[in-house]
Structures are given as structure tokens and as C-alpha cells.
Amino acid sequence: MRVRYVSALQALTGLLLALVLLPAPAMAQMKTFMVFPFTYMGPPQYQHYGKGASSRFERKLTLPGTLEPASDSVAATLGQTAPATASDARSLLAGTNTDYLVWGNVSVGESGVVLDVTLQGLTADPIHKSSEVPMDEVTMELDRMADEMTQTLFNAGQEDVETPGQSAAAANPAFLDAQSTQQGFTAASVNPQFRYEGGTRNTGRWQSRGLRFASRSMAICDATGDGKNEVFILEEYTLHAYRIEDGKLKHLAEQKFSRKAEMIGVCAIDMDRDGASELVVSSFRDDLPLSHIFRFSPNGSGFSPVVEDVRMFLNVVRMPPNFTPVLLGQRKGRHRLLQSDDVYEVLVSGGDVIKSKRVPLPEFSNVYNISFLPEGGSYKIVRLDKTGHIGVFSADLKPEYVSQETYNSSAIPLELPNEVVPGMGTHRDAMEQQYYYVPLRTVVTNMMTGTDKYELLMNKDISVAAQIFKRFRTFTQGEIHGLFWDGTGMNLSWKTRRIKGTVVDYDIADYDNNGQDDLLVLVNTYPGAVQLEYRKTVLFAYDLNLQ
Numbered sequence: 414m415r416v417r418y419v420s421a422l423q424a425l426t427g428l429l430l431a432l433v434l435l436p437a438p439a440m441a442q443m444k445t446f447m448v449f450p451f452t453y454m455g456p457p458q459y460q461h462y463g464k465g466a467s468s469r470f471e472r473k474l475t476l477p478g479t480l481e482p483a484s485d486s487v488a489a490t491l492g493q494t495a496p497a498t499a500s501d502a503r504s505l506l507a508g509t510n511t512d513y514l515v516w517g518n519v520s521v522g523e524s525g526v527v528l529d530v531t532l533q534g535l536t537a538d539p540i541h542k543s544s545e546v547p548m549d550e551v552t553m554e555l556d557r558m559a560d561e562m563t564q565t566l567f568n569a570g571q572e573d574v575e576t577p578g579q580s581a582a583a584a585n586p587a588f589l590d591a592q593s594t595q596q597g598f599t600a601a602s603v604n605p606q607f608r609y610e611g612g613t614r615n616t617g618r619w620q621s622r623g624l625r626f627a628s629r630s631m632a633i634c635d636a637t638g639d640g641k642n643e644v645f646i647l648e649e650y651t652l653h654a655y656r657i658e659d660g661k662l663k664h665l666a667e668q669k670f671s672r673k674a675e676m677i678g679v680c681a682i683d684m685d686r687d688g689a690s691e692l693v694v695s696s697f698r699d700d701l702p703l704s705h706i707f708r709f710s711p712n713g714s715g716f717s718p719v720v721e722d723v724r725m726f727l728n729v730v731r732m733p734p735n736f737t738p739v740l741l742g743q744r745k746g747r748h749r750l751l752q753s754d755d756v757y758e759v760l761v762s763g764g765d766v767i768k769s770k771r772v773p774l775p776e777f778s779n780v781y782n783i784s785f786l787p788e789g790g791s792y793k794i795v796r797l798d799k800t801g802h803i804g805v806f807s808a809d810l811k812p813e814y815v816s817q818e819t820y821n822s823s824a825i826p827l828e829l830p831n832e833v834v835p836g837m838g839t840h841r842d843a844m845e846q847q848y849y850y851v852p853l854r855t856v857v858t859n860m861m862t863g864t865d866k867y868e869l870l871m872n873k874d875i876s877v878a879a880q881i882f883k884r885f886r887t888f889t890q891g892e893i894h895g896l897f898w899d900g901t902g903m904n905l906s907w908k909t910r911r912i913k914g915t916v917v918d919y920d921i922a923d924y925d926n927n928g929q930d931d932l933l934v935l936v937n938t939y940p941g942a943v944q945l946e947y948r949k950t951v952l953f954a955y956d957l958n959l960q
Contacts, residue, residue, distance in 0.1 A: 455521030
């Protein structure tokens with residue numbers, strides 16, 4: 414028996430050795446490349462564009478395990494002088510184990526920045542990309558050019574290399590971490606951007622140019638009644654109006670506010686049902702709420718006030734039973750800043766905002782932290798507490814669930830009174846000032862499911878510093894999560910891959926007027942904790958592609 418066992422083991426070992434020694438033409442071998450320092454031409458004050466372009470291009474071109482930079486020894490052999498021609502590049506490659514050489518030019522002029530990049534292999538024709546962009550779009554354009562080059566290499570048959578993350582998406586795949594399939598509930602999107610991390614393409618996602626300010630909130634609506642949506646972005650003291658034309662944000666007008674006010678947010682509602690939405694802007698000044706309602710006309714005066722200096726917190730919430738947008742108002746409370754028993758539906762009448770019927774809500778609710786989730790013939794009330802935990806209540810205000818995770822944190826503070834505030838914590842030190850941070854909006858939608866099953870869209874902020882420092886609110890990354898009610902709690906259905914920067918707002922809307930809704934995410938870039946004055950605003954649009 415022992416002899417038979419040894420013989421079988423020898424045979425198996427021989428078979429494995431033979432398999433290892435067999436040629437594997439279909440197996441892709443990792444390729445290497447080297448990027449020479451880009452040549453810079455232009456004013457001396459912009460030399461950093463040339464220095465940073467080559468390193469940026471190298472990082473974007475890298476696909477771990479598939480396409481990686483050459484070793485330091487190879488780089489030292491090739492030197493720092495880029496080849497002048499494709500023939501020179503082939504000659505350099507012939508004496509190394511490197512597969513590609515990359516070189517380029519950065520030219521800064523009055524009209525913008527001209528980028529020229531060339532990638533040369535040992536035998537194939539060169540791949541050349543050239544583009545002229547504004548100065549603040551250089552980084553995005555370098556990323557796009559690198560993406561196009563790798564796609565040309567791997568998808569045009571020039572190289573036998575398999576690109577990670579490029580397999581075709583299934584017809585209706587569940588998003589990553591879609592635990593909802595256990596309940597027979599599936600997400601119906603094929604957008605390849607809905608992955609946790611990985612992948613180097615921007616397929617299915619549009620990205621705006623960087624706006625030179627940090628934003629707080631946005632509203633996307635038809636404010637003119639012409640059937641086309643505008644994009645409104647609120648920064649620290651200014652409301653900007655844009656429209657998407659030729660795939661770019663075109664600035665239309667702006668409305669400035671007092672620098673003494675803490676701007677909270679902007680939302681939209683068609684109050685008079687004339688097809689043109691009004692814009693509701695909320696702020697906090699002199700320890701009191703201060704809100705304004707505007708109409709917008711790009712061909713006239715821009716923003717024109719409907720009601721100004723309203724001493725109420727205002728917000729638009731989709732209310733049962735029809736779940737249509739309703740304007741809610743709340744005055745500053747007597748015993749605490751925001752009292753849950755003082756939330757009302759409000760109407761505009763005679764140049765003023767007046768209360769209508771009171772909205773019954775769970776304790777510690779306010780106009781900014783509640784939403785209503787349709788559930789069969791009834792609904793759930795969703796409330797975010799002061800620490801960002803999700804609380805779910807029945808229609809008769811009975812608590813049913815509290816999440817362990819936190820969501821929708823923001824950096825918009827409302828200063829609380831100096832006395833003890835029930836439900837919002839107490840002072841540990843008489844000199845310490847307490848704040849309530851207004852959470853991001855909660856989006857309720859069934860766009861992702863294609864059924865009568867609704868989801869909550871929430872932002873999951875990600876920051877190590879925010880976990881350590883109580884008042885650090887500039888989150889370095891975020892993810893949009895799709896959550897659904899499974900009868901016992903909120904469950905994860907899908908999430909976007911990680912978004913670099915601070916997510917400040919998001920919504921679902923037809924931002925570019927092509928007849929299809931997209932997931933819009935407003936982000937402030939993160940240049941570092943000590944350089945926050947250099948933050949920019951970027952708007953991302955994710956194609957839902959529900960067909």
C-alpha cells in the first residue's frame with residue numbers, strides 16, 4: 414500500500430512539474446515603462462506644472478501587476494534626457510528590459526496650457542496625445558490622457574495584456590456589498606463606477622472643472638421654467654448659478670450674502686406650481702435663523718427676492734402621503750436651539766412666510782435631519798441624531814432602529830446657547846462653546862431599484878483625524894451608500910467607490926438636460942489640513958444607466 418501511495422505521489426508531482434514547464438502564451442506578462450521629466454515652456458512662476466506633470470502621469474499610468482514603472486537601475490541607465498524622435502526611443506529601449514518610454518511637453522500661454530505626451534514601444538507605432546486646457550484643468554487632463562493611452566495599449570490588440578477591472582458589466586449586477594439580495598431585492602444599475610476601490614477609468618462618471626472656492630450645498634432644478642435644469646452652488650457667502658453647456662459648467666449669475674451670516678444650505682421648490690422652481694437659502698446670523706427665497710432669471714436681473722430675512726430655518730422635504738416636496742419651517746426654540754415640536758409646513762403669503770399645520774416628529778428632530786421613507790402603504794421616519802447615527806421610527810413615532818455607523822456629517826456649525834441643552838449634550842467646561850452641525854441632506858429614491866422599493870442615499874464620511882478630534886469636520890474621503898429597510902434595520906444595497914475629498918452635498922437629477930437622471934456629488938478637494946484655503950469645488954455626475 415505504501416509503494417502504491419508513493420508512486421501516485423510521484424506521478425502527481427511529475428504532472429504538476431510538467432504543467433509548470435508548459436509554455437503559456439495566453440498569460441500576460443507585466444510590462445514596465447519610464448516617464449522622462451516633461452519639458453516646460455512658459456513663465457517661470459508656473460514651472461511647477463512641468464515638474465509635477467511627469468510624476469502625475471507616471472502615477473496615473475501605473476496599473477499594479479500589469480503596467481509598472483521601471484526599476485531605479487534602469488532609470489539611471491536611461492538618464493533624464495527624453496528622446497527626440499520615435500527612432501531614438503526605440504534605440505534606447507533596445508538596450509534595456511523596459512517596454513515603453515514616455516515623454517512630453519507642458520507649454521503655458523495666455524490662452525491656457527498645451528500638453529503633448531508621447532508613449533513609444535519597441536516595435537509598435539507611437540501613441541501621441543495633445544490637448545489645450547485651462548490652467549486649473551491640467552491634472553484632470555493628464556489623467557484622461559493616461560487613461561486613453563492605457564486603453565489604446567490594452568484594448569486595441571497592440572499588446573497581449575489584460576487590464577484589471579475592464580471586464581464587461583453584467584446586465585443588472587448587484588452593487589458591491591449588496592446584502593439586499595438575501596431579501597429578494599436587487600439594484601438595477603450597470604454603472605462600473607459603483608465599486609469600492611480599484612479601476613483606473615472614469616467610465617460612467619463626469620467631472621466638472623475645479624471651481625476656485627469651497628462649497629457648502631447645491632440645488633439642481635429648472636428655475637426658469639424653460640424645461641432645462643440649472644445648477645446652483647452655495648459657497649461661504651455667495652450663491653452661484655450655472656448651466657451645463659458642451660459638457661462644462663457655464664457661469665450665469667451670482668447672489669452675495671452678508672459675511673456675518675453662517676450659510677447653511679440651498680434647496681429648491683416650485684411653490685406656485687408655475688413650472689419654475691424657487692430657491693430657498695438658509696443661514697444663521699446673530700444667534701437667529703435667517704432665510705431667503707429667490708426667483709432666478711438668467712436673461713434678466715439674475716436673482717430676485719420673493720421673501721427676505723425670514724427668521725426661520727427653512728428646508729424642503731418630501732412629505733407623506735404623496736411624498737411631494739413641501740417647505741418646512743422651524744423657529745429658534747425656547748429651551749433648545751431646535752425643538753422637534755416646532756416644525757411646521759409653511760406657505761408664502763403677502764411677502765411673508767406663515768405657518769400652516771404642525772408636523773409631528775420624534776424628539777430631537779428638526780427640518781434638516783429628517784426624511785420620510787415610503788414603506789408599502791405607510792412610511793418610516795428617518796432621523797439623524799447629533800452624532801450622525803440613523804434612527805428609524807414608525808409613522809406613529811415609535812423607535813424601531815438605530816445604526817452603529819454614522820453618516821452625513823458636515824462642517825456647518827450652529828452655535829448653541831451656553832446653558833445645558835437637553836438632547837444635545839452638556840458643557841464640560843464653561844469656556845467651551847457647543848455646536849450643532851447641520852447634517853447633509855438625505856435623498857430618498859427608487860431610481861436604483863426600478864421598483865416600489867425605496868432607498869436612502871447617505872454619505873459615509875471617512876477620516877482618521879475626525880475620529881480623533883471632535884471638531885475636525887474636513888473629511889478627506891467619502892462614499893455614497895444606498896441603504897434599504899429590510900424590516901429590522903437599514904441594510905447596505907450598494908455604494909460608490911471611494912470619493913477623494915470632502916462630500917458636501919449630493920442628489921439625483923438631470924444635470925445636463927439629456928433626459929436621464931444622474932447621481933450628482935458635490936465635493937471639496939482636500940489639499941491638506943494646513944492648506945484648506947486652497948480647496949476647490951468639483952461636481953461629479955455618475956451615470957445611473959438603468960436601461
